[in-house]
Amino acid sequence: MKKKGVNSRRRELLKATAVGLGAGIVSFVAIEKDQLMKVLKPVSLDEVIGLVEAEEGLGKYEKRAREREEEIKKMCRAEADKTCLDKGEESPECVEARSRCEKIVVKATPPKPGTRFVMALDINKCIGCRRCAYACVMENNTDRDTGIEWIHVLELHRDDLELLNTNIDYGEEAPRKDYVYIPMACMHCDEPSCVYVCPVVATWKEDDGIVVVDYDRCIGCRYCITACPYGARRFNWKKPRVPILELNPNMHILGNVLRYPHVVEKCIYCVQRTRDGGIPACVEVCPVGARSFGDINDPEGPIRRILERYGAFVLRPETGNKPMFFYYFGPARTPPRSEKKR
Amino acid sequence: MQLVGILIMLPMLVAISTASEEANIYPCQKCHVTINVTGITKEEIVHNKNLTIGAHRGLYCANCHKAPTVWIMEGVNGTAIEIGIRGIHGREKLDEMALVCANCHYDIYQDYKRLAHGNSTFTCEGGKIINIAGYKGVVYSFHECEEYRNFTPIPARACVECHNPHDPTMEPPSILPRHNYIAPTPEQDNVVYGTLAVAITAMSLVVLAIVRGERR
Numbered sequence: 001m002k003k004k005g006v007n008s009r010r011r012e013l014l015k016a017t018a019v020g021l022g023a024g025i026v027s028f029v030a031i032e033k034d035q036l037m038k039v040l041k042p043v044s045l046d047e048v049i050g051l052v053e054a055e056e057g058l059g060k061y062e063k064r065a066r067e068r069e070e071e072i073k074k075m076c077r078a079e080a081d082k083t084c085l086d087k088g089e090e091s092p093e094c095v096e097a098r099s100r101c102e103k104i105v106v107k108a109t110p111p112k113p114g115t116r117f118v119m120a121l122d123i124n125k126c127i128g129c130r131r132c133a134y135a136c137v138m139e140n141n142t143d144r145d146t147g148i149e150w151i152h153v154l155e156l157h158r159d160d161l162e163l164l165n166t167n168i169d170y171g172e173e174a175p176r177k178d179y180v181y182i183p184m185a186c187m188h189c190d191e192p193s194c195v196y197v198c199p200v201v202a203t204w205k206e207d208d209g210i211v212v213v214d215y216d217r218c219i220g221c222r223y224c225i226t227a228c229p230y231g232a233r234r235f236n237w238k239k240p241r242v243p244i245l246e247l248n249p250n251m252h253i254l255g256n257v258l259r260y261p262h263v264v265e266k267c268i269y270c271v272q273r274t275r276d277g278g279i280p281a282c283v284e285v286c287p288v289g290a291r292s293f294g295d296i297n298d299p300e301g302p303i304r305r306i307l308e309r310y311g312a313f314v315l316r317p318e319t320g321n322k323p324m325f326f327y328y329f330g331p332a333r334t335p336p337r338s339e340k341k342r
Numbered sequence: 343m344q345l346v347g348i349l350i351m352l353p354m355l356v357a358i359s360t361a362s363e364e365a366n367i368y369p370c371q372k373c374h375v376t377i378n379v380t381g382i383t384k385e386e387i388v389h390n391k392n393l394t395i396g397a398h399r400g401l402y403c404a405n406c407h408k409a410p411t412v413w414i415m416e417g418v419n420g421t422a423i424e425i426g427i428r429g430i431h432g433r434e435k436l437d438e439m440a441l442v443c444a445n446c447h448y449d450i451y452q453d454y455k456r457l458a459h460g461n462s463t464f465t466c467e468g469g470k471i472i473n474i475a476g477y478k479g480v481v482y483s484f485h486e487c488e489e490y491r492n493f494t495p496i497p498a499r500a501c502v503e504c505h506n507p508h509d510p511t512m513e514p515p516s517i518l519p520r521h522n523y524i525a526p527t528p529e530q531d532n533v534v535y536g537t538l539a540v541a542i543t544a545m546s547l548v549v550l551a552i553v554r555g556e557r558r
Contacts, residue, residue, distance in 0.1 A: 105490050120458075127514040134480035134518060144477070147522025174517050246476060250490040278464040278493035284483055287515045289461040289504075302458035309453070331450065334514050 061108035069106035076101035111208035122330035125290035128181030132282035139281035140256040143240035186232040186267035187323030194224035220262035417441035436500035
């Protein structure tokens with residue numbers, strides 16, 4: 001008996017599905033309790049309390065840093081094996097790569113109470129050679145493919161200190177007469193607008209004045225990039241690629257640890273160096289010594305000396321961000337290239 | 343085979359002497375043991391200085407040199423500093439020479455002491471610094487440490503390692519390649535064609551809309 005307008009095949013399929021679903025539900029409910037306990041693991045009270053204590057204590061990020069260290073070491077070893085297959089087990093690249101992998105340390109050094117890191121830059125000395133920008137790339141394990149550079153050096157006429165008229169694409173003819181060079185990166189502002197716009201609290205200002213990004217929390221919405229008046233933030237459009245022989249093994253979980261794809265990154269005052277008493281890579285590499293870095297609360301430090309002796313100015317104070325990166329005109333000027341003697 | 347490997351590694355891991363890039367090497371012995379200060383000249387070719395004009399006006403050779411030798415220099419507070427030490431000298435000896443510079447540039451010497459002049463670096467226990475030719479040709483100081491903790495900041499170089507003592511004005515070193523991904527300015531022709539294309543598209547859309555409207 002066949003009714004008109006009814007597709008018997010479709011009806012059968014529906015019946016079969018219903019039977020299958022019913023059987024599935026029945027079988028799921030019928031699983032014994034022991035079986036369920038295997039899937040849903042109960043948490044012991046001690047474990048939970050221990051975890052909370054660890055998070056409230058000194059190293060809030062210690063645990064995560066250690067996990068990340070293991071991950072990166074594993075990744076690095078895989079890369080090193082590839083290199084060794086390519087070049088041979090005896091080659092210097094292979095040896096170097098393997099030893100580099102074992103040296104990787106991911107730290108989570110907390111801020112030291114009472115410190116406040118500040119950088120100052122002598123515009124009279126800066127020659128616009130861009131060494132700071134490229135040393136920064138080396139130090140901070142930045143992606144080499146998409147050309148992310150945290151520091152941009154701008155050329156500007158001496159008479160007109162207006163950022164809108166800067167030229168970033170000046171050629172090999174620097175320093176020119178009557179021009180100044182302004183390297184610009186994150187200013188580590190006191191009122192950071194990038195922090196205020198972050199919807200997931202993935203970026204914040206630490207107690208020692210460094211504005212950091214938590215790469216695990218960042219969702220890549222790029223609000224902060226829009227909010228920053230200095231264009232200091234960069235976005236990882238792909239998984240960062242760092243050649244294994246150029247990997248910096250000294251890492252910090254909130255600093256130069258290898259980034260994930262689709263997170264925002266920026267200058268972090270080389271937190272992996274400075275929190276342990278060192279100085280940033282850009283300060284170290286500068287051939288004319290235009291940069292100085294230190295703790296503004298230290299009366300014997302370089303920053304106090306500069307601010308008291310030479311004074312300083314900041315870029316774009318009208319934005320209300322209160323930048324903590326000071327530019328000053330020092331006592332002596334590096335002569336322009338055209339005035340070269342001999 | 344190994345030699346080839348080393349040759350490949352050379353650009354990556356060779357320790358490049360920063361001295362060759364930023365300062366000259368002066369064979370002090372060559373002149374300083376033989377010449378004496380006579381006190382009759384006011385214009386000295388070696389120093390590229392004229393003691394009758396500019397900031398050095400009114401100075402005498404003996405303001406810096408402990409006459410009659412040029413071997414011993416005047417330091418701060420009447421100290422006598424021996425320059426041109428035999429053999430390879432360490433950082434302490436070079437730092438001692440800074441007292442000669444401080445004779446006139448005391449202010450800058452104070453800056454230097456507080457790491458506000460000249461560049462600084464840091465050391466770690468049992469660590470070493472390797473200079474690597476890195477990204478876009480930068481000479482990057484790679485620190486190799488045991489633990490990467492407890493660094494001590496120090497001045498990176500003594501005065502004479504950057505400034506030639508006979509002619510201390512520093513010349514700018516070489517410049518590195520440009521930044522990445524700088525959008526080039528569009529050519530004027532492209533702008534004109536682009537505008538035309540947009541205008542034509544807009545016109546055709548309008549015409550289409552009118553035609554379709556009439557058909558109803």
